[in-house]
Amino acid sequence: xxxxxxxxxxLVTGASGGIGAACVRAFMAEGxxxxxxxxxGRERAEALDAALVLGADLTVEAEAERLFERAGxxxxxxxxxxxxxxxxxxxxxxxxxxxxxxxxANLTTTFLTARGFLRGLERSGHGSLVLVGSxxxxxxxxGHADYxxxxxxxxxxxxxxxxxxxxxxxxxxxxxxxxxxxxxxxxTRGALTDETLQRVTATMPLEKVAEPEDVAAxxxxxxxxxxxxHVTGQIVAVAGGMEGRVLRD
Numbered sequence: 723x724x725x726x727x728x729x730x731x732x733l734v735t736g737a738s739g740g741i742g743a744a745c746v747r748a749f750m751a752e753g754x755x756x757x758x759x760x761x762x763g764r765e766r767a768e769a770l771d772a773a774l775v776l777g778a779d780l781t782v783e784a785e786a787e788r789l790f791e792r793a794g795x796x797x798x799x800x801x802x803x804x805x806x807x808x809x810x811x812x813x814x815x816x817x818x819x820x821x822x823x824x825x826x827a828n829l830t831t832t833f834l835t836a837r838g839f840l841r842g843l844e845r846s847g848h849g850s851l852v853l854v855g856s857x858x859x860x861x862x863x864x865g866h867a868d869y870x871x872x873x874x875x876x877x878x879x880x881x882x883x884x885x886x887x888x889x890x891x892x893x894x895x896x897x898x899x900x901x902x903x904x905x906x907x908x909x910t911r912g913a914l915t916d917e918t919l920q921r922v923t924a925t926m927p928l929e930k931v932a933e934p935e936d937v938a939a940x941x942x943x944x945x946x947x948x949x950x951x952h953v954t955g956q957i958v959a960v961a962g963g964m965e966g967r968v969l970r971d
Contacts, residue, residue, distance in 0.1 A: 726752030726948035733793050734778060735835055736803030737770060738763025741854065741905060744934035745800050746770045748942045751930045761803065779916055780831040780854035790838035795846055798945045799839040802854045804828040804873075808867030821868045827873035829880075836884060836897075844891045850945045851888070853899040854937075857959060861900055861966040877901060877957050885955035896954035899942040903961025905932040935958055 733750045736742035737758035741768065749756050750772065760767035769774050778789040780803055790796075805827035807820060830851060836969045843849045855877035856863075858870040877899045884897040903926070923929045937960045943949050944958065 725752050725942060725945055725946040727798070727942070729755070730797040731755045731757065731792075731793075731795060731886070732798040732800065732945070733757045733759065733796050734772075734800045734802060735831075736761075737772070737775075737873045738766040739802065739935040741902065741937045742800075742802040743767075743770060744938035745941050746772055748935070749798075749800075749945075752942060756838060757788060757796070759793075759803065764915055765956045775798045781826045783834060786831075786834035786838055788941040792919050796839060796842055796849065797846070798852070799835065799880070800852045800854070800941050800945065801832050801835040801839075801868040801966075802941075803831050803835070804854065806856075806869055807866065810957065812865060815838070815865050816868060824868035825872045829875050830870065832876050832880065836880070840884075840888060840891060843888065843895055847892045849892060849895050850947065850950075851864070851884070851895075851897045852941050852944045853877065853897070854941075855881075855901040855957065857901050857964055858905040859962045860957075860959065871917075873901075881894060882955055888954075894947070894951070896947075896950070898950070898954060898968055900937060900940050901957055901961065903921050903931060903959070903964045904939060905934060905960075923962075925966070926962035926964050930962060932960055932962065 732754045734745045738760040739745050746756050746758050756772040758770055758772035778785040780786045844944050856873040859873035859877045861872045881899050888895045890896050940958050940960050949951045
C-alpha cells in the first residue's frame with residue numbers, strides 16, 4: 723500500500739540512536755527528503771546519508787529554534803529524541819538533579835520540538851507530528867519514575883492538547899504517538915541481560931524484544947496521510963502486547 727510520503731520533507735530528532743536511525747531509513751525508503759538531527763553521535767547520524775544532518779541540544783531553546791530554521795519547511799516531524807537513565811533509582815533516593823535532567827531530556831525536548839514544528843505548520847497549512855513515548859508512560863517503571871513521568875506527560879496531556887490545537891493552524895494536520903516497549907538499541911544495550919530479557923518478555927504475548935524497525939514502521943504509518951489520515955491524538959504501543967502483569971513463569 724502506498725504511503726503517499728514520497729517527496730515529503732521529514733525531520734527525525736534523535737537520529738543517531740537506534741529508533742531514530744531506523745526512522746530515518748524507513749522514511750528514506752518511502753522517498754522522503756529526510757533531515758536527521760543528532761545531539762551526540764554525529765558520525766552515526768552522518769552515516770545515514772540523509773539529505774541534511776543537523777546537530778542541536780534540544781534542551782536549549784535557542785538551539786532548538788535554530789534547528790527548525792535550518793531544517794526548512796517540513797511536512798512531517800518524528801520527535802524521537804530522548805534519554806532513558808540506565809541506573810535504577812527508587813523515588814526516595816532519586817535526586818532532584820536527575821529528576822530535572824530526565825524531564826528536560828525527554829519532556830522539554832519534545833515540547834520544543836513540537837513547538838518548532840507547529841510554528842512552521844502555520845505557514846505550510848499541513849503536516850503530521852509523531853511523538854515517541856514509552857510503555858513506561860502506560861505502566862510506570864520502578865526505578866525510573868522520572869522517565870515514566872516525562873513520557874506519561876508526553877503521551878497524555880501534551881499529545882491530547884496538541885491534537886486539538888494543531889487544527890487551529892491546519893484543519894487536516896495530525897498529532898499521534900508511539901509507545902515502544904523494550905527495544906534493542908544503543909540506549910538499552912547494557913540493560914538487556916539474559917535475566918532482564920526473561921523478566922520483561924514474561925509480560926508479553928509476543929515473547930520477544932522489539933527491533934528499532936518495528937517502531938519505525940509504526941511511525942511511518944502514523945505520519946502517512948494516506949494510511950492514517952483520520953487518525954489523531956492516538957497512541958500505538960509497539961510492545962508485543964505487553965501488559966502490566968506476568969503472563970508466563
